[in-house]
Amino acid sequence: xxxxxxxxxxxxxxxxxxxxxxxxxxDVAVAVESAMGTKPYMVWHRETDLPAVDLVVVPGGxxxxxxxxxxxxxxxxxxxxxxxxxxxxxxxxxxxCNGFQILTEAGLLPGALLRNRDLKFICxxxxxxxxxNDSDFCRRYMCGEVVRFPVAHAEGNYFADDxxxxxxxxxxxxxFRYCRRDGAVDEASNPNGSLxxxxxxxxxxxxxxxxxxxxxxxxxxxxxxxxxxAMFESLVEALS
Amino acid sequence: xxxxxxxxxxxxxxxxxxxxxxxxxxxxxFDGVGDVRLGKVIELDLAETNRDxxxxxxxxxxxxxLANTVIENYRIDLD
Numbered sequence: 001x002x003x004x005x006x007x008x009x010x011x012x013x014x015x016x017x018x019x020x021x022x023x024x025x026x027d028v029a030v031a032v033e034s035a036m037g038t039k040p041y042m043v044w045h046r047e048t049d050l051p052a053v054d055l056v057v058v059p060g061g062x063x064x065x066x067x068x069x070x071x072x073x074x075x076x077x078x079x080x081x082x083x084x085x086x087x088x089x090x091x092x093x094x095x096x097c098n099g100f101q102i103l104t105e106a107g108l109l110p111g112a113l114l115r116n117r118d119l120k121f122i123c124x125x126x127x128x129x130x131x132x133n134d135s136d137f138c139r140r141y142m143c144g145e146v147v148r149f150p151v152a153h154a155e156g157n158y159f160a161d162d163x164x165x166x167x168x169x170x171x172x173x174x175x176f177r178y179c180r181r182d183g184a185v186d187e188a189s190n191p192n193g194s195l196x197x198x199x200x201x202x203x204x205x206x207x208x209x210x211x212x213x214x215x216x217x218x219x220x221x222x223x224x225x226x227x228x229x230a231m232f233e234s235l236v237e238a239l240s
Numbered sequence: 241x242x243x244x245x246x247x248x249x250x251x252x253x254x255x256x257x258x259x260x261x262x263x264x265x266x267x268x269x270f271d272g273v274g275d276v277r278l279g280k281v282i283e284l285d286l287a288e289t290n291r292d293x294x295x296x297x298x299x300x301x302x303x304x305x306l307a308n309t310v311i312e313n314y315r316i317d318l319d
Binding site for chain 2: 068069072073076104105110111112115116117118119157159160161193
């Protein structure tokens with residue numbers, strides 16, 4: 001009989017919020033589990049308490065049918081009150097696509113997501129430039145690195161007033177920008193009309209990230225790419 | 241009491257739908273249309289009979305859910 005020395009790394013705990021109309025909750029659960037080695041809690045929107053976790057993911061989809069405004073109803077749901085309370089205590093919060101819209105509507109991130117410039121639902125891969133990798137979400141990326149993530153949205157046109165844009169640009173809160181394959185950020189590589197080609201932003205403490213593109217949809221070789229995987233690996237590395 | 245809430249996009253917020261409507265009007269031969277902005281109207285039937293109370297409640301409804309004040313203005317009419 002031989003003894004085995006085990007490295008005791010505390011498992012990262014994650015919760016994924018599920019709304020009526022969420023449709024990326026299982027995809028992101030697979031990405032989270034494969035990076036973290038533990039199954040995330042799936043938390044229904046009516047819950048008023050969250051388990052003690054290191055990370056909350058607000059997934060993509062069409063919460064509450066996108067009625068009124070995308071994310072507006074979800075932002076007022078009981079579970080989002082618990083998410084806000086945990087975020088205030090420092091729990092990391094990741095919002096993807098509709099999750100990003102929900103976080104802006106809930107006031108956890110500045111700005112708003114408007115209808116796409118060309119009014120169309122866009123479903124394709126886009127290139128993104130990592131603008132600021134200095135966070136628990138992006139430390140496994142390099143600054144200026146170009147990655148490929150899919151987008152699937154009709155309301156991803158990031159807008160904020162001039163003062164807010166100046167502030168988030170000045171504080172380095174832009175995480176990702178839409179760009180060309182070679183990393184050039186220009187109008188032609190902007191799929192939806194977002195100001196400054198902004199695809200994803202951090203909150204002022206860099207503990208909340210919202211982005212329209214879907215890292216979980218290219219986080220496994222069988223999906224055709226793995227560029228999204230580093231986001232989940234970053235979180236494991238940072239939160240372990 | 242009935243409350244009618246008019247929600248419009250703030251100045252400076254891009255309105256792609258408004259632009260599309262303007263182009264469509266032009267292609268129908270309606271010239272001379274400048275900017276087009278789309279908004280929405282929400283009608284509420286309220287049990288409240290006190291106007292001041294109703295206005296105060298609807299105001300809170302607008303701020304918490306009905307309007308996104310980052311991008312939208314709202315106006316409340318009561319009758």
